[in-house]
Amino acid sequence: MKTLGYYNGKFGELDEMTVPMNDRVCWFGDGVYDAGPARNYKIFAIDEHIDRFFNSARLLDMKMPVTKQELKDLLQEMVNKMDTGNLFVYYQLTRGTGIRNHVFTEGPGNLWIMLKPAEISDGMKPIKLISTEDTRFFHCNIKTLNLIPSVMAAEKAKKAGADETVFYRPGGRVTECAHSNCHIIKDGKLITAPTDNLILPGIARAHLIRMCKKLEIPVSETPYTLDEMYNADEVLVTSSSNLCLHANELDGRPVGGKAPELLEKIRAALIDEFTEATAI
CATH class of the missing domain: 3.20.10.10 (D-amino Acid Aminotransferase, subunit A, domain 2)
Structure with a gap:
């Protein structure tokens, strides 16, 4: 895979993925995210990023559809599908799907994941x-x-x-x-x-x-x-x-x-x- 997307259990190349119009991200930007690099198919500092991701969701009273370990396993599974192991690994949680209403949609949120090739700068150039x-x-x-x-x-x-x-x-x-x-x-x-x-x-x-x-x-x-x-x-x-x-x-x-x-x-x-x- 050159790129890879995930939405609530569905996988595909990014340009093939779609999401419901009533996902609250469309109306309110109602969500949190985290991201980090992978190299040689190994995600760097993954536990720290997942802890922050879950904390962001907690601070906004959002319900995760997975545990930390389930998310960690899913991200690694997706990394392993890629043509290159040097990647930008991005994931976000939106509050759910429903007719536009400012009050919260009940239930767990929607999990999005996006992977694309990327390299870490060595920091030499100012x-x-x-x-x-x-x-x-x-x-x-x-x-x-x-x-x-x-x-x-x-x-x-x-x-x-x-x-x-x-x-x-x-x-x-x-x-x-x-x-x-x-x-x-x-x-x-x-x-x-x-x-x-x-x-x-x-x-x-x-x-x-x-x-x-x-x-x-x-x-x-x-x-x-x-x-x-x-x-x-x-x-x-x-x-x-x-x-x-x-x-x-x-x-x-x-x-x-x-x-x-x-x-x-x-x-x-x-x-x-x-x-x-x-x-x-």
């Missing part, structure tokens, strides 16, 4: 960032399907010739990026926004923090501002699709480049962790 005010709601810790602000921010970055958009709240506090977490290094310390309701608790973020502690690099989970990002020694961007990227430009201004040895130490360690975990 990226360009722009910033924009964070006008999203106050439940960013839940990985919902309501992604219009992120879609608009991603398009803004594309039109500006940048790779990602940094969100900031009134007062200049940096929260995260349109589809990534962001962090800074200053004076030998990693500084990353706390996991409150303004950011998604990224799996790659958690691996970054753990790796820094393993490498005896101090970590501070405290708010920081856009001005501090402009003046940081290094600017890091992490996601499940790109484990450790770094930026050399923000809003047309050069950033980072002041702690290359420390940056490389972190990047290499995270890529090695992924490579070892997904080795044949």
